[in-house]
Amino acid sequence: MNRLFATSAALALLTSTAAAQELTVATANLSAYIDPGADHSNVGSQFYVNSMEPLLFKDPTSEENIFEPGLATSWEITSPTEMVLTIREGVKFHNGEDMTMEDVVWSLENMITPGYPARIERSKEFFGNITGVEVIDDVTLKLMSDKPEPLFELILAAQQAMILPKDYTMGLTGDPNATEESDFIAFRQAPVGTGAYSYAEFTPETRIVWERFDDYWGDKAPYEKVTVRRIPELAARITALVNNEVDLITNVPPDQLDVINGTPGFKTAGGVTPLFHLMYFGGGDKGEIITPELRKAMVLSVDRDLLNEALWGGAAVVPSTHTYPQYGSYFTPDIETFEYDLAEAKKIVADNGLEGTTLPFYTDPVYYTNGLLAAQAMQEMWREIGINIELKVVTSWNDPGTPGGWGSPDQIHNWSNPMYFADPHGSFGKMWSPDGAGMTRGLWDPSIGMEEWTKLYDAFRFETDIDKRNAAYEVLMAEVKKDAPFLVLYQPFESWGMREDLDWAPYPGHIPYVLDFRAGYIGDEKNDINK
Amino acid sequence: MATIDIEYSQAAPGKRPSSKIWKAVKDSNWLIKLCFVLLFALIAVALLAPVLATHDPNSQSLLSRLRPPIGFERYKEGYLLGTDELGRDLYSRLLYGLRFTLLIAVIGSIISMLIGSTIGIISGYVGGWVDNVLMGLVDIQIAFPFTLMALLAVAVFGTDLTIFVIIIGLADWDKYARVVRGQVLAIRDAPYIDAVRVTGAGAYRIIRHHMLANIASPIIVLWTFGVSNVILLESSLSFLGLGVQPPTATLGSMTGFGRDYLASYPHIGLVPALMILVIALVFLLLGDWLRDTLDVRLKRQN
Numbered sequence: 001m002n003r004l005f006a007t008s009a010a011l012a013l014l015t016s017t018a019a020a021q022e023l024t025v026a027t028a029n030l031s032a033y034i035d036p037g038a039d040h041s042n043v044g045s046q047f048y049v050n051s052m053e054p055l056l057f058k059d060p061t062s063e064e065n066i067f068e069p070g071l072a073t074s075w076e077i078t079s080p081t082e083m084v085l086t087i088r089e090g091v092k093f094h095n096g097e098d099m100t101m102e103d104v105v106w107s108l109e110n111m112i113t114p115g116y117p118a119r120i121e122r123s124k125e126f127f128g129n130i131t132g133v134e135v136i137d138d139v140t141l142k143l144m145s146d147k148p149e150p151l152f153e154l155i156l157a158a159q160q161a162m163i164l165p166k167d168y169t170m171g172l173t174g175d176p177n178a179t180e181e182s183d184f185i186a187f188r189q190a191p192v193g194t195g196a197y198s199y200a201e202f203t204p205e206t207r208i209v210w211e212r213f214d215d216y217w218g219d220k221a222p223y224e225k226v227t228v229r230r231i232p233e234l235a236a237r238i239t240a241l242v243n244n245e246v247d248l249i250t251n252v253p254p255d256q257l258d259v260i261n262g263t264p265g266f267k268t269a270g271g272v273t274p275l276f277h278l279m280y281f282g283g284g285d286k287g288e289i290i291t292p293e294l295r296k297a298m299v300l301s302v303d304r305d306l307l308n309e310a311l312w313g314g315a316a317v318v319p320s321t322h323t324y325p326q327y328g329s330y331f332t333p334d335i336e337t338f339e340y341d342l343a344e345a346k347k348i349v350a351d352n353g354l355e356g357t358t359l360p361f362y363t364d365p366v367y368y369t370n371g372l373l374a375a376q377a378m379q380e381m382w383r384e385i386g387i388n389i390e391l392k393v394v395t396s397w398n399d400p401g402t403p404g405g406w407g408s409p410d411q412i413h414n415w416s417n418p419m420y421f422a423d424p425h426g427s428f429g430k431m432w433s434p435d436g437a438g439m440t441r442g443l444w445d446p447s448i449g450m451e452e453w454t455k456l457y458d459a460f461r462f463e464t465d466i467d468k469r470n471a472a473y474e475v476l477m478a479e480v481k482k483d484a485p486f487l488v489l490y491q492p493f494e495s496w497g498m499r500e501d502l503d504w505a506p507y508p509g510h511i512p513y514v515l516d517f518r519a520g521y522i523g524d525e526k527n528d529i530n531k
Numbered sequence: 532m533a534t535i536d537i538e539y540s541q542a543a544p545g546k547r548p549s550s551k552i553w554k555a556v557k558d559s560n561w562l563i564k565l566c567f568v569l570l571f572a573l574i575a576v577a578l579l580a581p582v583l584a585t586h587d588p589n590s591q592s593l594l595s596r597l598r599p600p601i602g603f604e605r606y607k608e609g610y611l612l613g614t615d616e617l618g619r620d621l622y623s624r625l626l627y628g629l630r631f632t633l634l635i636a637v638i639g640s641i642i643s644m645l646i647g648s649t650i651g652i653i654s655g656y657v658g659g660w661v662d663n664v665l666m667g668l669v670d671i672q673i674a675f676p677f678t679l680m681a682l683l684a685v686a687v688f689g690t691d692l693t694i695f696v697i698i699i700g701l702a703d704w705d706k707y708a709r710v711v712r713g714q715v716l717a718i719r720d721a722p723y724i725d726a727v728r729v730t731g732a733g734a735y736r737i738i739r740h741h742m743l744a745n746i747a748s749p750i751i752v753l754w755t756f757g758v759s760n761v762i763l764l765e766s767s768l769s770f771l772g773l774g775v776q777p778p779t780a781t782l783g784s785m786t787g788f789g790r791d792y793l794a795s796y797p798h799i800g801l802v803p804a805l806m807i808l809v810i811a812l813v814f815l816l817l818g819d820w821l822r823d824t825l826d827v828r829l830k831r832q833n
Contacts, residue, residue: 234791259794310593376778380591391777
C-alpha cells in the first residue's frame with residue numbers, strides 16, 4: 001500500500017506545476033462563521049491568528065506566559081484593578097482603514113457588555129470581571145476590573161479580545177452609525193482584521209482562502225496565498241496529502257501515523273494537546289434517569305488508561321484532575337479527582353438498583369479525533385456494570401433544541417475543555433465556573449447550590465497567593481469528585497501530516513489547533529521560506 | 532347472490548410448479564447452480580450466526596485492535612479474519628452483519644413490493660384520474676434523489692432501526708408499481724377476465740384470484756433484483772452513517788468504519804465489502820436466471 005502511495009505521489013509531483021509561494025491545507029472541520037468574540041470552538045481556533053490580532057501577543061513558542069506587544073506597544077498594571085495600555089499606531093485593517101482608538105474601545109466594549117447575544121457566554125467567561133474602558137488620550141487606554149484581576153494580560157491576549165474594525169462592521173447592515181446585531185451576523189461571513197493575511201474567501205464549513213496583506217504593520221506573511229479545504233474523511237485527507245493535492249492535513253490519529261511516515265516525502269508532527277476530551281451528562285439533574293449515583297458509577301467505571309493504551313498507543317495523557325502542566329505553579333497533579341474503580345461502580349449500581357438503565361450517547365462521527373471509537377469503547381465499559389448505552393451518531397449533535405443538543409436531559413455527550421489560557425480559570429473556569437459555558441448550558445447543578453459554588457469559585461479565582469489559590473482549587477475539585485458531573489478522559493495526542501520539507505508544528509503557547517502560518521512560524525523549502 | 536366457482540388458469544395441469552422449478556435448476560448452467568449453493572449457504576450462515584460465531588460480535592478487546600487475518604504477521608490466535616478498530620472479532624461481526632443486512636434487505640424489499648404492487652394494481656385496474664395521480668406519484672419518486680430523501684427522513688425522524696427499514700422499504704416501490712400496472716393493463720380486458728366479470732365477481736375477487744396469479748412471475752423476478760438493490764442501499768446509507776447505529780454490525784456500516792483504515796489495515800473494510808459483492812451478485816444472477824426461466828416469450832426465442 002505504501003508503494004502504491006509512493007508511486008502516485010511521484011506521479012503527482014511530475015504532473016504538478018510549481019505555484020509560487022502557496023500552501024494548501026486540508027482540515028477535518030471548518031468554521032461556519034468567523035467571529036473571534038463569539039467563537040470558542042476547537043474548529044474556530046484554527047483560523048484566527050493569521051488574520052486577527054489582540055492588544056497583547058503571547059509567545060506561541062513557549063508554554064510559559066510570556067507576553068509581547070501586539071496591537072498595544074506597551075502596558076502597565078497600575079493597580080490590582082487597573083491596566084493602562086498604549087495603542088500601536090500605523091496599523092491598518094484589511095479593508096484599508098487605519099486602526100484607531102475608537103476601534104479598540106468599540107471592540108473591547110462589545111465584549112465587556114455585548115449587544116450581540118452570541119457573544120454573551122464568551123463575555124461572561126473572559127470579561128466577567130472587567131467593568132469598562134476609559135480613553136486617556138489618542139493612544140492611551142485604561143482597562144478597569146471589579147475585583148482585583150490577576151489575569152489582565154491573559155484576557156487581553158485571548159482570541160476573544162481581538163480588535164475588529166468599528167466603521168466597517170457598523171456599516172455592514174442598517175444604520176452605519178449604530179452597532180446592530182445584524183452587523184455582527186454579516187461580519188461573520190465577511191471578516192476583516194489587522195493580521196498578516198486577509199480573508200480573501202470564506203465559504204462556511206468548506207473553504208478559507210488567505211492572501212498576504214501587503215499593508216501589514218509587522219513582518220510580511222511568507223505565503224502569497226494559503227487555501228484551507230475541509231476534507232472530513234480521514235482516509236480522503238491522507239490520500240489528498242500523499243497525492244500532493246494538499247501540503248498539510250489536520251487530525252491524524254496515532255494509528256495512522258505509520259501510513260504517512262512510511263510514505264517517502266511525507267512526515268507527521270504533533271504532540272499532546274492542551275485540551276481535555278471529556279464526557280458529560282446532559283441536562284445536569286433535570287432529567288428523570290440520570291441521578292448522582294448513576295453519574296458516580298459511570299465515571300468510576302471508565303478505564304481511561306486502557307482507552308489511552310488502545311486508542312492513542314499510550315501517547316495521550318490521562319490526568320488525575322482538571323489541570324495542565326502549562327499552569328506552572330498552579331499545576332496540581334497531586335489532586336485525585338477522577339479514579340477508576342470498577343468494584344465500587346458495580347456496588348453503586350447494585351445498591352441503587354441501576355442495572356439495566358438505558359441512556360443515549362450523542363456524538364459526531366468525526367469532530368473529535370477518536371471520538372466515536374472512545375464512545376464505543378466506553379459503551380462496552382458501561383455494559384460491564386449493567387448500564388446500556390445507545391449510541392447516536394449525528395452531525396447535529398451540538399445543536400440546541402435537537403435531541404442530544406446542549407442541555408437536553410438524560411443523555412451522555414462528548415465534549416472538550418481546551419486550555420484557553422494557561423491558568424485554571426482559562427480551562428476549568430472557562431467551562432465550569434458559575435459563568436462558565438457548562439454552567440450556562442445547565443450541564444451541572446452543584447449539590448452545594450449555585451450560591452455556595454460561586455463563593456468557592458471566587459475564593460479561588462481572585463486569590464493571589466499561590467498556595468492558598470491551589471488549596472482553593474482543591475476544594476473545587478473535591479466538589480467535582482463528589483458530584484461527578486463529567487469525566488475528563490485525556491489530553492489527546494494530535495498529529496498533523498505534511499510534506500517532508502515543511503517545517504511546521506503546533507505551538508505550545510497557542511490554544512489548541514491554531515494553524516499559525518505567520519512569518520517566523522513556518523518554514524517551507526519548496527517555497528524558499530525560512531522559519 | 533349465488534356465485535359460481537370456475538376452474539381457471541390451469542393451462543397445463545398435472546405438474547406442480549415446484550417440480551418445474553426443480554427441473555429448470557437442474558437444466559441451468561454451473562454458474563446458476565453455484566449461485567443456488569451460495570444462496571443457501573449464505574442463508575444458513577446467517578441463521579446459524581450465533582452458533583458459528585466464535586465471539587460476541589460487540590465484545591471488544593481493546594488491546595488487540597487492528598490485528599490482521601490468519602496467515603499474516605501479528606495474527607492473534609482465535610481471530611480468524613482479524614480484529615477491527617475496537618478489537619472486535621471481524622469473523623463474528625461478519626456473520627452477524629450478514630444476518631442483519633439480509634434481514635433488512637428482505638423486509639425492506641417486501642415492503643417495497645407490497646406498496647408498489649398494490650399501487651400498480653389499483654392504478655392499472657381502476658384507470659382514469661386515479662391512474663394519473665398514482666403514476667404522477669411514481670414519476671415524483673423516480674425524479675427525487677433517494678439519498679436526499681433518506682437524509683431528510685433521518686434528519687426529521689432520527690436514526691432508528693424501524694425508521695431505517697421503512698426508508699429502505701420506500702426506496703424501490705415505484706419500479707413495482709410501473710411493472711405491475713403494465714401487466715394489469717395488459718390483462719384487464721382479456722376475454723377470461725371479462726368472463727369472470729360477467730359471472731358477477733367483484734374487483735377484489737378478480738384481482739385476488741384471476742389477475743395476481745398471472746402477474747406473479749414478473750413481481751418475483753423484480754423482487755430478486757430488489758433484494759440486491761436494497762442490500763447495496765443499506766450498505767451505502769450505513770456507509771454514510773445514516774443507517775444502523777454502532778455497535779450493531781451490518782455489512783455497510785462495517786465497510787464504512789473500515790474506510791479510515793484502508794491504507795493501514797485494509798482487511799477491516801475489505802472483508803465486509805467482498806461479502807456485499809458476493810450477496811449482491813448472487814441475487815442479481817439468480818434474478819436474471821429467474822426472468823429467463825419464467826418468461827415464456829424469451830423461452831420461445833431461445
